[in-house]
Amino acid sequence: MQESGLYDVAVIGGGIVGVATAMALVSKPDRSVVVLEAESRLAAHQTGNNSGVIHSGLYYKPGSLKARNCTEGREAMYRFCAEQGIACERCGKVVVATSPEELPALDRLEERGRANGLEGIQRLTPEAIREREPHVTGLAGLWVPTTGIVDYTEVTEAFARVVREGGGEIRTLARVTAVRREAGGLVLETAQGVVRTRHLVNCAGLQSDRVARLCGVEPGVRIVPFRGEYYELAPEKQGLIRNLVYPVPDPQFPFLGVHFTRMIRGGVEAGPNAVLAFKREGYKKTSFSLRDTFETFTYPGALRLFAKHWRMGIGEFYRSFSKRAFVRALQKLLPEIGINDLEPGGAGVRAQAVGPDGAPIDDFQIVEAERMVHVLNAPSPAATASISIGRILAGLAEKNFGLNH
Numbered sequence: 001m002q003e004s005g006l007y008d009v010a011v012i013g014g015g016i017v018g019v020a021t022a023m024a025l026v027s028k029p030d031r032s033v034v035v036l037e038a039e040s041r042l043a044a045h046q047t048g049n050n051s052g053v054i055h056s057g058l059y060y061k062p063g064s065l066k067a068r069n070c071t072e073g074r075e076a077m078y079r080f081c082a083e084q085g086i087a088c089e090r091c092g093k094v095v096v097a098t099s100p101e102e103l104p105a106l107d108r109l110e111e112r113g114r115a116n117g118l119e120g121i122q123r124l125t126p127e128a129i130r131e132r133e134p135h136v137t138g139l140a141g142l143w144v145p146t147t148g149i150v151d152y153t154e155v156t157e158a159f160a161r162v163v164r165e166g167g168g169e170i171r172t173l174a175r176v177t178a179v180r181r182e183a184g185g186l187v188l189e190t191a192q193g194v195v196r197t198r199h200l201v202n203c204a205g206l207q208s209d210r211v212a213r214l215c216g217v218e219p220g221v222r223i224v225p226f227r228g229e230y231y232e233l234a235p236e237k238q239g240l241i242r243n244l245v246y247p248v249p250d251p252q253f254p255f256l257g258v259h260f261t262r263m264i265r266g267g268v269e270a271g272p273n274a275v276l277a278f279k280r281e282g283y284k285k286t287s288f289s290l291r292d293t294f295e296t297f298t299y300p301g302a303l304r305l306f307a308k309h310w311r312m313g314i315g316e317f318y319r320s321f322s323k324r325a326f327v328r329a330l331q332k333l334l335p336e337i338g339i340n341d342l343e344p345g346g347a348g349v350r351a352q353a354v355g356p357d358g359a360p361i362d363d364f365q366i367v368e369a370e371r372m373v374h375v376l377n378a379p380s381p382a383a384t385a386s387i388s389i390g391r392i393l394a395g396l397a398e399k400n401f402g403l404n405h
Contacts (some may be wrong), residue, residue, distance in 0.1 A: 004037055004122050004311065005032075005196070006032075006126055006168075006185065006196045006197065006198065007032045007033060007034045007195065007196065007198070008021060008025075008033060008197070008198050008199065008360065008401075009022075009025055009031070009032075009033050009034075009035050009172060009198070009199045009200070009201060009397055010033075010035075010036055010186075010188060010199070010200050011025075011033065011034070011035045011199035011200075011201045011202040011203055011283055012036050012176050012188075012201070012202050012203060012211055012216055012238070013035075013036075013037065013202065013203035013205055013207075013208075013211075014036075014037025014038075014041075014042040014043070014044075014160075014170065014172065014206050015042070015043055015045060015046055015047040015203065015205050016040070016043060016047040016152055016155065016156045016158075016382070016383050016386045017203045017205075017375060017378050017382055017383075017386050017390065017393075018035060018201075018203030018204075019035060019159040019163060019390075020102070020159055020386040021040060021201055021203060021393040022159075022163045022168050022170075022391030023159045023162045023168075023377070023387075023388075023390060024033045024387075024390040024391045024393070024394035025168070025394045025397065026162070026163055026166030026313055027165060027166065027394075028398075031167075032168075032318050033163070033166075033167075033168040033169070033198070034168065034169040034170070034171060034221060035160075035163065035168065035171065035194065036170070036171055036174040036175075036176055036188070036190055037170070037171065037172045037174060038173070038174065038175035038176075038191075038207070039093060039172065039203075039377060040172050041115045041172060042153075042156050042157065042170070043152065043153040043156040043157070044347060045157055045205055045348075046204055046205050046206065046350065046351060046382075046383075047152050047153065047383060048153045048156075048318025049283070049346060049347065049348030049349070049397055050151070050152060050348050050380075050383060051230070051261040051263065051269050051272075051274060052149050052150050052263055052264055053079070053093075053147065053149060053160060053261060053308065053384070054074055054077055054090075054147060054149065054150055054153055054384050055070055055074065055114045055150070055381035055383070055384040056074065056093070056113070056118055056144045056146040056147045056149065056295060057070035057071045057074065057113070057117075057146075057149075057385045058109060058112060058113045058116070058118060058121075058142070058144055059109065059112065059249065059256070060116065060381075061112070061237075061363075062112060062115040064361055064363050065363050065364040066362075066364065066379075066381065066385075067116050068383050068388075069364070069381070069385035069388040069389055069392070070116075070381040070384055071116060071117060072077060072081035072385070072386030072388040073246060073381070073384055073386060073387050073388035073389065074146065074148075074257055074317075074381075074384050074385070075385070076387040077150070077155070077242070077384060077387060078148065079088065080155070080158070080387060081150060082181070083310060084158045086150065086151070086154055086158060087150070087151070087154075087157060087264050087271070088148055088150035088264060088349070089148055089149050089150075090145070090146065090147075090148040090260065091147065091148055091149055091244065091265060092132075092143060092144060092146070092147055092148075092243055092244070093143040093144050093147040093244030093401070094124065094129060094132050094133050094136065094142075094143055094144075094243075094244070095141055095142040095144065095243065095244060095247070095248060096129060096137075096138035096140075096141045096143050096243050096244070096246070096247060096333055097139050097140045097141065097248050098137070098139065098247065098332045098333065099139070100139065101233075102247075102248040103138075103139065103140060103159070105142075105248045105249075105278070106140055106142065108246050108247065109142060110142055113142070115192070115386070118144065118146055119145070119146065119191075120143075120144075120146065120155075120395075121142060121143065121144055121145070122142070122143040122239065122265070122377045123140065123142060124140060124141035124142065124143055124185055125137060126138060126140070126266050128143075129313075132243075133241065133243070133245055134242075135241070135318070135334055135335075135336050136241075136245050136333055137238045137297065137333075137334075137335055139331070145404060146185060147244060147289065149244070149261070149263060149264045150264055150355070151264050151265060151296040152383045155271065155383075155386075159386075166286050167309065169396055171190075171192055172193055173189040173192060174191055174192040174195075175186050175190060175191045176190050176204075176212075176214065177189050177190065178214060178335065179193065179200070179211075179214045179215045180215070181279055181371075183194075184198065185197055185198045185371070186198075186199070186200055186371060188200070191264070198371065198401065199206070199372070199397060200371060200372045201369050201372075201374075201375070201397060202215070202373065202374040202375060203375050203378070203393075205351045205378070206223060206280040206349060206351040207280065208223065208351065208353075208360065208377075209221060209222055209376060210223075210225045210271045210355070210374060211374070212367065212374045213396075214387055215369070215372055217372065217374060218370045219353075219367060219374065219376050220355070220356075220363055220376075221301070221353040221354060221355055221356075221369070221376055221377065222295065222296075222299045222301060222302065222353070222354055223280065223348065223351045223352065223354075224276070224296055224299070224301075224305070224352050224353075224354045225275075225277040225278060225279070225282065225292065225296075225349045225351065225352070226274045226275065226277060226278045226349065226350045226352050227275050227276075227282060227283065227287075227347055227348070227350075228271060228272025228273060228274055228275075228347060228348050228350060229273055229275070229276040229285075229320060229345075229347045229350050230269045230270065230271035230272050230325075230328065230343035230345035230346055230347060230348075230398060231269055231270045231271055231343060231345050232267055232268065232269055232342070232343050232344075232345040233260075233266075233268040233269075233270060233272065233341060233342065233343075234338075234340070234342065234343055235340050237337070237341040238262075238267060238268045238387075239267075240334060240337070241260045241262060241268045241334070242262070243262050244259070244260065244262060245259060245260040245333055245334070246259040246260075246386050247259060247332065248334060256273050256380075258270065258272065258273060258326070258329045258330055258333065259271075259333070260330075260333065268283065269345055270326075270337075270342060270345075271286075271326075271345065272348065273316050273319045273326065273346070274316050275313075275317050275320045275350055276291075276296070276306075276313065276317075277349050278292065278293045278296075279292050279293075280292045280349065281349060282349060283346070283347045283349065284328055285321070286345070295400075296362035299354070300356055300358075301354045301355055301356045301357065301358050301359075302354055302358075303358070305354055305358040305359075307358070307362065308358060310392055310396065323339060323342065324339055326342070330342075350379070351377075351378075352377075352379070353365060353376055353377035360400065361376075361377040361379075362379070362391055363377070363379075364378055364382075364389070366393070366396070368396060371401065373393055373396050373397060373400070375389075
């Protein structure tokens with residue numbers, strides 16, 4: 001194996017959070033940074049397979065890491081895109097309650113939005129919903145003007161340019177296979193050779209718990225992958241949706257429910273559902289990994305999660321294999337939609353960290369160890385908040401690693 005020189009920090013993972021962390025690290029002079037990405041390109045997994053929403057911060061508990069970073073990160077994302085000439089749009093979204101049972105949850109969302117300082121949030125009557133989205137029906141809604149859309153793969157590539165301009169390195173096809181300690185640092189064995197580094201930041205997403213264990217750190221959680229499947233509106237039906245339309249989410253689950261998203265490159269996505277994936281990078285219904293499936297079904301936390309929410313799980317799988325059931329869910333928001341108005345779209349896999357008690361981890365989870373920082377849960381709005389999160393992780397590196405130069 002070839003060896004490289006000694007780096008100040010190695011960032012494992014070339015998704016948007018990992019590259020944003022490297023960007024924050026190289027902002028200080030004379031700091032050597034390398035990003036190690038397992039795939040042949042950046043943003044290959046969660047970053048490159050989401051619908052590109054710049055989230056407002058509506059859903060998150062006031063004072064949580066999610067809430068604080070979403071608000072700061074959202075505005076930083078808009079500024080970065082403007083500076084870099086990246087197409088984005090602050091288009092706003094409508095959240096719609098379609099049944100009386102959802103009205104109290106809509107009230108709580110409005111309270112959270114105001115507590116999180118969202119400007120311009122408005123309560124909508126059925127008539128006001130139709131003014132915003134003429135084909136959408138509901139009993140009440142919220143207008144959230146700070147929500148936007150962007151292409152996060154393009155954003156990640158722009159982050160990478162900044163990293164390289166700042167003297168950092170980015171290596172693809174560099175999966176980390178082993179980590180060991182040596183005097184003054186760490187030795188990382190990768191598919192591209194040995195990398196020596198004083199410090200490490202683990203932003204490996206779907207593999208983050210495994211990377212932590214490679215480093216000798218017990219993460220205390222396990223990644224349970226959930227696949228979100230999308231349809232796209234047929235071209236002749238895309239005019240039915242102007243911007244973004246969301247349901248009121250079920251507060252028991254860390255998913256937002258099937259919704260409509262106009263994309264920055266054109267088209268309208270409908271979805272996603274949320275089904276257990278039998279492979280961590282499994283984007284097809286037939287994707288299967290014996291190792292990943294075995295680890296999921298031998299983890300007590302996952303079994304407790306499934307036992308508690310088995311009815312919802314069955315419903316999500318049914319919707320995965322039944323287009324008609326998927327359409328029925330969408331018709332609650334958009335009654336005019338028909339089964340022939342949807343075309344197969346893409347899919348993404350969410351790296352959901354689950355605790356031993358079966359509770360899905362709702363907030364960002366970061367574990368620090370000697371010479372290491374491990375990001376073990378980075379749920380939505382991680383892409384929106386990536387610049388802010390990257391600064392926090394760089395700050396932890398500076399504090400814990402003594403990177404003062």
